[in-house]
Amino acid sequence: MKLASLKSGRDGNLVVVSRDLTQAVEVPDIAATLQEVMDDWTSVAPQLETVSISLEQGAVDEAFPFDPSECAAPLPRAYQWADASSYVTHVELIRKARSVELPESYWTEPLMYQGGSDGFIGSRDDIVVLDEAWGIDFEGEIAIITGDVFMGADEGAAGAAIRLIMLANDVSLRNLVPAELAKGFGFYQSKPATGFSPVAVTPNELEPAWREGRVHLPLVCHLNDVPFGAPEAGDDMVFGFPRLIQHAARTRNLCAGTIIGSGTVANADRSRGSCCIAERRMIETLDEGEPKTSFLKNGDRVRIEMLNRHGRSIFGAIDQTVVVTKGEGR
């Protein structure tokens, strides 16, 4: 099934969305918000599945046209957003760009940071930034939402807790990163609000592309309607989602509704392009001596989407415009 949150209040109104993303229906008698679903998945999800089946059959009178521009992020705010860097190829290039050596452990142990989860932007919301000089970048990623995971869970239990899958735009302020990482406490100001695809889907919606804890489809990124990259998300993902969840749960429980990100999708095969500007700039530096592509400017549009093997959008598109404003954020 496919789920989305129409903009309403702080947590949105939960809707079940048809497989082809054309129809939706509110389900107030089952659950008002997606967090409510996550909190009580075992009893609520089967009821939503029933609605989903009826919707596919055209048997839901209350169905209305689905409009992604009316969507908040599937979880408009969440209790946890932990983002990994599973495509180590990407990290290696980014490190090269910063002239920092890649520790050997990066290939054997997941790299993960705690992201801000108190406010996400919807798939069609503007990326509002106060200063273009901060080096605005997009990062196309896959993200999953978990049920409850107990501290010390093994990879099997971790994998069994994967409830929903979505796409993410992990917006990054590249020029704030070096100073922030030099202080040793990880990212904070360099990671503004993350964006997510309009819908989150259960893993079965991806079959047979969902296997080994990875999504085996290209993640298609456009910048101002020009193709930017379409790497295969199933290739070069060193750590699958079960391993990432296990890493996150090593010393603490994870609450239902925890979002775990893959990190920027990237392939060793450079012909597939990139899912962020920083990676392309590094490749340009290596190939041409200096970066040619600038970071995002006011008015630039980023589109991140994943199509199934029949060319149909699975999650709906992230399609966001950068708005640089010197005022306050909202």
Add this chain to the structure above:
Amino acid sequence: MKLASLKSGRDGNLVVVSRDLTQAVEVPDIAATLQEVMDDWTSVAPQLETVSISLEQGAVDEAFPFDPSECAAPLPRAYQWADASSYVTHVELIRKARSVELPESYWTEPLMYQGGSDGFIGSRDDIVVLDEAWGIDFEGEIAIITGDVFMGADEGAAGAAIRLIMLANDVSLRNLVPAELAKGFGFYQSKPATGFSPVAVTPNELEPAWREGRVHLPLVCHLNDVPFGAPEAGDDMVFGFPRLIQHAARTRNLCAGTIIGSGTVANADRSRGSCCIAERRMIETLDEGEPKTSFLKNGDRVRIEMLNRHGRSIFGAIDQTVVVTKGEGR
């Protein structure tokens, strides 16, 4: 007023607590959870204040004895927990212990990391850890809860958004820190679930000790009933809470219910003792050549409390016992 959350479900049951921490009353007609209060502070807080005044007058029939052991953290889970290191003296000592130099910027710009907020432990809950060898430590801190803060807010707007104050035990796994920080993405596994005091209080409950965005009272820490330290929280706090909030909101909005921590309270005057073991170990190393105090072991008890000038507990005590278990977390 003073607010707490009795354990119930994932988000607790909100109660108003009397100033002397002896009586409490549920307020289901006003708000069910503290997050609901934060989400709608302007209209809800005055109603809670009215209940608080009646409670002080002994005029609430439904009042019952308040038992901190029945409390979850005031926010049992939150959308954001961002912890600073405002007592730079502490950071300086910890860095010395790790033989890492302190950047000059630490004195002029707040240091802050994004903490896990999806599950906190209550003031009397056990600190459950799977391996004693991880180097279990407590960190006594002050924390505030904000209302909504807009991106780019100045220090004045940031300070005006401070709604509630509480104490925190930022449990840390010291032996996991060096490897994690070396990977460059900040803390993750080295910061298990944080604990908070039983009640959160409005700033006026602290007057005249609340001024300049700081709490001017000693934070009293005991280890196994032996005094460990009682530094003045108002001294040596290089950045007050308004500055910390401003820092957090530089590139993104902060959602109501955001928790911001002071970092381990520490004074330059060493006679006041420490609020974490790591700091004492560093002082021992400097004074005696090696650390004498071991990190927390199974069964060790940590107590963190703040008394007003009349010797009465303001927030109730954090009083937690370490439980090392090889099984799963819960």
